[in-house]
Amino acid sequence: MKPSRSISAVAFGPDGTRDVARSLPEELPVAVSVNGSTQAVMMCSPGDLEDFAVGFAFTEGFARPDQIERVEIVELEVGVEARLWVADEIADALGARRRVMMGPVGCGLCGIDSLEQALRDLPVLPGGGSVGYGEAAHGPMALRAHQPLHDLTHAVHAAGFMVPGQGPGQGIVLAREDVGRHNAL
Incomplete structure (x- = not known):
């Protein structure tokens, strides 16, 4: 079970075509x-x-x-x-x-047979956590450093957990990748 596979392809460009190897994500x-x-x-x-x-x-x-x-x-x-x-x-x-x-x-909704099941009550989380604007704005850039499969295939999403208070671009403690970002983490 590898997260990607290599294929042979033809790349088209201004100078014509050329044979290339590409990595594709598996699902x-x-x-x-x-x-x-x-x-x-x-x-x-x-x-x-x-x-x-x-x-x-x-x-x-x-x-x-x-x-x-x-x-x-x-x-x-x-x-x-x-x-x-x-x-x-x-x-x-x-x-x-x-x-x-x-x-x-x-998506998590396949197989649900009523809106009530889809919109069931969720537990209330304790308050107290906050993320500053700088951390939130730099979060996606910080997440990119944790995306080796995306770097290889350019075709997968990621989701991550960030610990607040680490500074802009810092604090990603766990990241996971998947073809569908809703499955990633």
Whole structure:
């Protein structure tokens, strides 16, 4: 599972054509399962899939990272399965709100059958954090230093976590890349 592959191509320019090598990002179907039951299938870049699966469980609200007992990334002929193992009571509660997500993008809404499910209440986060204008304005430039797959392919997005108070262009503590930026982190 490599995040990119090299291909031969023809480049067109003012002086004619020439043979070149290009790197293209890979994308493949990833099934996220919990205790053996598939919860979602999304198209993702094949890197950092353990982070993706744990982040999916957390943002979907069915398991915090500390509640996940084990993660297995299993390559299959047709894609990848990210297997999460949690306590039975968590898996049982998840079964009550299970949905099947299969679609052309990993937007998080595929398989939802009502607006109420899409607009469910989210937990209120504690206040106290703020980011100054200079840090926010320089954040995208700081993020670029953490995008090796983009540097190679010029075709993927990134998302990152920034710790405030580090100064403009500083503070990126974690970044992940993906064909779809909503899957990156």
